[in-house]
Amino acid sequence: xxxxxxxxxxxxxxxxxxxxxxxxxxxxxxxxxxxxxxxxxxxxxxxxxxxxxxxxxxxxxxxxxxxxxxxxxxxxxxxxxxxxxxxxxxxxxxxxxxxxxxxxxxxxxxxxxxxxxxxxxxxxxxxxxxxxxxxxxxxxxxxxxxxxxxxxxxxxxxxxxxxxxxxxxxxxxxxxxxxxxxxxxxxxxxxxxxxxxxxxxxxxxxxxxxxxxxxxxxxxxxxxxxxxxxxxxxxxxxxxxxxxxxxxxxxxxxxxxxxxxxxxxxxxxxxxxxxxxxxxxxxxxxxxxxxxxxxxxxxxxxxxxxxxxxxxxxxxxxxxxxxxxxxxxxxxxxxxxxxxxxxxxxxxx
Numbered sequence: 001x002x003x004x005x006x007x008x009x010x011x012x013x014x015x016x017x018x019x020x021x022x023x024x025x026x027x028x029x030x031x032x033x034x035x036x037x038x039x040x041x042x043x044x045x046x047x048x049x050x051x052x053x054x055x056x057x058x059x060x061x062x063x064x065x066x067x068x069x070x071x072x073x074x075x076x077x078x079x080x081x082x083x084x085x086x087x088x089x090x091x092x093x094x095x096x097x098x099x100x101x102x103x104x105x106x107x108x109x110x111x112x113x114x115x116x117x118x119x120x121x122x123x124x125x126x127x128x129x130x131x132x133x134x135x136x137x138x139x140x141x142x143x144x145x146x147x148x149x150x151x152x153x154x155x156x157x158x159x160x161x162x163x164x165x166x167x168x169x170x171x172x173x174x175x176x177x178x179x180x181x182x183x184x185x186x187x188x189x190x191x192x193x194x195x196x197x198x199x200x201x202x203x204x205x206x207x208x209x210x211x212x213x214x215x216x217x218x219x220x221x222x223x224x225x226x227x228x229x230x231x232x233x234x235x236x237x238x239x240x241x242x243x244x245x246x247x248x249x250x251x252x253x254x255x256x257x258x259x260x261x262x263x264x265x266x267x268x269x270x271x272x273x274x275x276x277x278x279x280x281x282x283x284x285x286x287x288x289x290x291x292x293x294x295x296x297x298x299x300x301x302x303x304x305x306x307x308x309x310x311x312x313x314x315x316x317x318x319x320x321x322x323x324x325x326x327x328x329x330x331x332x333x334x335x336x337x338x339x340x341x342x343x344x345x346x347x348x349x
Contacts, residue, residue, distance in 0.1 A: 053343060059084070061250050083112055086108050089243070089246055090107075107133065124303075128324060135235070138163070157267075161257055164191075166203065168193070169190065169191035170189070171190075172186050172188055174186060198293075204234070205230050205231065232320075232322060236327045237330050240334065244334035245334075250341050281348055298332070299329045300326065308325075
């Protein structure tokens with residue numbers, strides 16, 4: 001059968017763990033299906049729509065769409081269509097940062113052999129390499145705003161913007177000169193945090209400050225604690241959101257950080273969901289968002305159970321466990337966004 005199984009069908013699952021010789025694998029079964037049937041199964045018997053769906057899933061959403069008839073026989077029979085936009089992104093990054101591209105191939109390997117999409121098995125060893133890639137890109141000696149600013153690739157620009165927004169995009173501006181003279185002081189200005197394409201906000205915990213003032217009492221300030229689990233998982237999220245947004249370019253709603261990235265002459269701006277000319281109905285947009293969040297929640301929970309606590313595959317490292325479960329959850333969310341948007345686009349069109 002041609003096509004992809006819906007990722008929400010793939011990930012919303014009852015789970016059990018199987019062990020290979022050295023790398024554990026989560027065997028993902030579709031005993032519980034958020035959609036009851038996958039996106040592609042819904043199009044069985046509707047050949048034209050099925051072809052349009054498959055063609056959509058193999059491209060970024062702002063690319064000119066090509067007909068499935070132009071693909072080779074091998075490409076038509078492949079169930080790993082999302083591998084193409086990922087592969088194309090890595091090739092574009094390689095043109096800008098050839099010394100750092102190899103680390104990104106961990107993401108391509110997660111899909112290339114069909115284990116995840118076709119056989120619904122998640123290799124935790126490959127997932128850990130993805131988490132390591134996230135750490136490398138954040139901690140790399142060349143992770144420098146000046147260096148990334150010169151890199152005009154979609155991925156580099158999104159990663160820079162998402163990273164700055166998450167850490168508050170701190171700026172310092174001069175306050176007005178006091179009327180009686182004296183020192184002209186500095187005012188600190190920060191952003192509200194990283195806003196993903198759905199409008200969800202993520203902010204460095206050290207900036208999540210609550211100020212409470214009781215009547216007749218002094219103001220008290222409390223901040224969320226900065227711990228390794230939260231920061232590590234957040235950084236994995238920022239990295240993967242930037243990577244998959246650059247690969248799939250699913251239209252974002254107004255206010256998303258992606259839309260604030262200044263385009264360069266060689267690249268188009270990130271696509272915004274236009275309510276005047278919607279590519280899918282607003283009701284469908286809401287459904288895709290809910291399905292994506294459900295998939296993220298399900299996968300985060302399942303991977304978390306597998307990699308922590310008393311499990312035979314437990315890492316005994318809570319920071320690593322938090323990073324792995326977040327990475328798996330975000331990947332599931334981004335795939336559902338991509339496939340779901342394609343499904344409603346071809347059925348509504």
